[in-house]
Amino acid sequence: MRHEGKTEARLERIRGAVSPRRHNARTIAALTSNPGCGRRAVLDAAGVDKDGLAGRVGYPAGFGQSPFAIVRGNVFEKQVKADGCTELLRLLRDQLGLDLGPASYRDLGASGEVAAGGAPGEGGLDARHAASVAALTEAARDAAADPAAPGAVFDHPLLRLDVAGQEVSLEPDLVAVQPGGVCHIVEIKSFPVIDGQADGEKVAAAAIQAAVYVLALRRLLGRAEAVAYEVVLVCPKDFSNTPIATKVDVRRQLLILEHQLARLTRIDSLLDALPDDLRLDLAVDDAGVPVLDAAALTGALGKLAARYAPGCLSTCELAFFCRHESAGRTATLGVGVREELGGVETVADALGLAHGTRAPDDDQAEAAARLRTTARVYAEVLASLPARSRPGPTPREGGP
Ligand code: SF4
Structure with missing residues (x-):
């Protein structure tokens, strides 16, 4: 991987003392499957071992060949x-x-x-x-x-x-x-x-x-x-x-x-938006103790904006971490839901808009109308079913 000197030095500081993992055709293919994810872009550019990182923060991926x-x-x-x-x-x-x-x-x-x-x-x-x-x-x-x-x-x-x-x-x-x-x-x-x-x-x-x-x-x-x-x-x-x-x-x-x-953001632009002291060093000292503990690594990961989608589960070593982190957000339900519910960030907000317990902002009006219609149709269909054929509690009744 080749960079300009300043960018290279910055990426080395993020990675720390360990040897870099090299970008390859598989990582490029995965990166382009989620081009909006700045987290993956920075980690891959810095050559951070994502598999090792996922394990260190408590969400091992289980990727890779035997x-x-x-x-x-x-x-x-x-x-x-x-x-x-x-x-x-x-x-x-x-x-x-x-x-x-x-x-x-x-x-x-x-x-x-x-x-x-x-x-x-x-x-x-x-x-x-x-x-x-x-x-x-x-x-x-x-x-x-x-x-x-x-x-x-x-x-x-x-x-x-x-x-x-x-x-x-x-x-x-x-x-x-x-x-x-x-x-x-x-x-x-x-x-x-x-x-x-x-x-x-x-x-x-x-x-x-x-x-x-x-x-x-x-x-x-x-x-x-x-x-x-x-x-x-x-x-x-x-x-x-x-x-x-x-x-x-x-x-x-x-x-x-x-x-x-063509849609990928340039790596130097992503780096400019990050704190200068960001470190994801996976090295251990002479006594075998990690230079950064799990809490420090988790905190650093949190500074890298992610864009989790279900497709991450088959392409990215950090998928379990990112899925846990984004629980309750509409984006975790997939690209289709993300697009349909543009401007509605959380499942709780979506339920509130659907059931009229929350007033929509201007940019949520369209999604809110769609959600209300869906909730009404769902309730009507449910009411027409014999009681014993009805599904369990709805999210409104049982919580999200
Ligand atoms: S799993 Fe996380 S880091 Fe990997 S592409 Fe998805 S959102 Fe980005």
């Missing part, structure tokens, strides 16, 4: 990439009709640090990014100039994408350059395809992450048509380690991503 799944995924990836991606080239040709001929293979990880989720060695990453830019630009240009030339496969490329004013480093598994010059993002995943079907949620997550890579590569090459909108997912077939390749169309994800990236 160690067993990680090891299995690494073995599978190694198998697909073995011998200069021989197996992958066969899959592309035989299963997808994507013939790269006697393609060249280059491991761009050899140009610098191959990141593994720890501290970013920016020197190594810079070298790897520079090598990736040069190699991919040249390969796409040469392949376009001579459609008869064989294709190329690049392992461990490092791309960059501007996210809210920061350059974020991204690591697709592979980029395949087809004769003629079209590039394909190839992602190797460990979730299985069983009887031709994969887990829909996992495919959707892989698609939005791959769309992040497509966008970054398009911006690098300066031409949208130079990168295919169909990404290649390689997964284990059935219950074996036999790989199977499928194409996934990410045009819809690209549209959403570009729209949401």
Whole structure:
């Protein structure tokens, strides 16, 4: 992640002594699924370990792959990439009709640090990014100039994408350059395809992450048509380690991503609005005692404006904390309710407006009329039911 010096220093102060967590395609996808959340934006920009933070404030997330799944995924990836991606080239040709001929293979990880989720060695990453830019630009240009030339496969490329004013480093598994010059993002995943079907949620997550890579590569090459909108997912077939390749169309994800990236507030603007002494340091001292206790971390989190929505439960490690914090607020009921009840912040206010025990402000008049109508219709339907078929106490009778 690259920032201007002043912003970088500020983010380091927030994070404290621990090593930063690196933004990646998954965190960008999650960030763009809730672009109004300043809390997540600041934590991700500072590289704070949200999973660790959630645990420290008493709301562990339980996110992440099991160690067993990680090891299995690494073995599978190694198998697909073995011998200069021989197996992958066969899959592309035989299963997808994507013939790269006697393609060249280059491991761009050899140009610098191959990141593994720890501290970013920016020197190594810079070298790897520079090598990736040069190699991919040249390969796409040469392949376009001579459609008869064989294709190329690049392992461990490092791309960059501007996210809210920061350059974020991204690591697709592979980029395949087809004769003629079209590039394909190839992602190797460990979730299985069983009887031709994969887990829909996992495919959707892989698609939005791959769309992040497509966008970054398009911006690098300066031409949208130079990168295919169909990404290649390689997964284990059935219950074996036999790989199977499928194409996934990410045009819809690209549209959403570009729209949401444009809506993100710049990180320096978010930082300007925060107290200078804000700290979310998860370090422990020599005796193993946390530098900041749970109360201090909770207090600091409270200074970062959040925008909780039910979708956070599947995308953000802090979801249980934020859900608890925003209990009783209408926004916790979802985007639809938030939009319908614009200006009505709490469930208690909504009930008061619905039952006429609270007078609406000017900007609540429309929502109040809707709530009163809903309450009246609900009461009428309820009254028409036989007593034993009626549901339990209404919120008005039993409290929210
Ligand atoms: S869980 Fe909290 S921090 Fe994460 S995106 Fe939702 S509101 Fe933001």
